[in-house]
Amino acid sequence: MELDPRGQRFAATLTSIVLVVVLATGWGWLALVQTVVFAITAADPRRGPYAYVYRALLLPRLGPPAEREPVAPVRFAQLVGFSFLAVASVGYLTGVTTLGVVFTAFALLAAFLNAAFGLCLGCEAYLAIKRLSGPRSA
Template sequence: MPDPTPGVPVRVDPRGPRFAAVLTTLVLLLVLLTGSGVLLAAQAVVFALGAVAGLRWSPYGWLYRRLVRPRLGPPRELEDERPPRFAQAVGLGFAVVGAAGYLSGVTWLGIAASAAALAAAFLNAAFGYCLGCELYLLAVRSRARLSNG
């Protein structure tokens, strides 16, 4: 789905991605406890929807908007959707690698990829530190430096 206004970044309530990180943390803990490549593949679909279509199309974004947001006051500020979408793409990469590991019998790969994704999701859920968002900002700054000099 395209953004509503081309060229204008979508702004989101920053509590939504943090809520999604809590759910992602729980799912990834369950993946590590069960070794379920199928559950990790389902999480990959959630990541893909958020990365490709936008956070509003993610199931966790939908849950936030329908169940949580109405019970909260308005956010103090909105933030650019691009860094959390990039973070979803990074999570997608780890989930795809992990699901492939679990489903092909390379369990150590499934565990390693799931644990890495869990660490990032937990940082966001517990501390509000989005590692993928920081990677996005680093990439933007690096690209700007390269194009300017």
């Protein structure tokens, strides 16, 4: 299974907007909502709410993608996002605001790089881990 990279950039754009709002307001519950979004997309990126919005509103206007990307790196990136936002949510909701701000800011950096430049840090980390853990020849 492969994904339309434009959909991933769209999702990263919406995620960036949500995370800016979280940083500006300190709304731990919104951070928790984004954590749930990451959990859903880590299981299956095609089933996330942002993917549905992309397919319903943008894909019909854009047409089929010229290229596709494998799903495994995207799932890993979503799992990393889930981890960061889970920690951020705990920080905000327990009053450890600094923890929430730091982890939200890191997640925002990753989401923004994907939205603006198509650079998926989690995907790159996944590929690096695969290369490092691959078979070694003597």
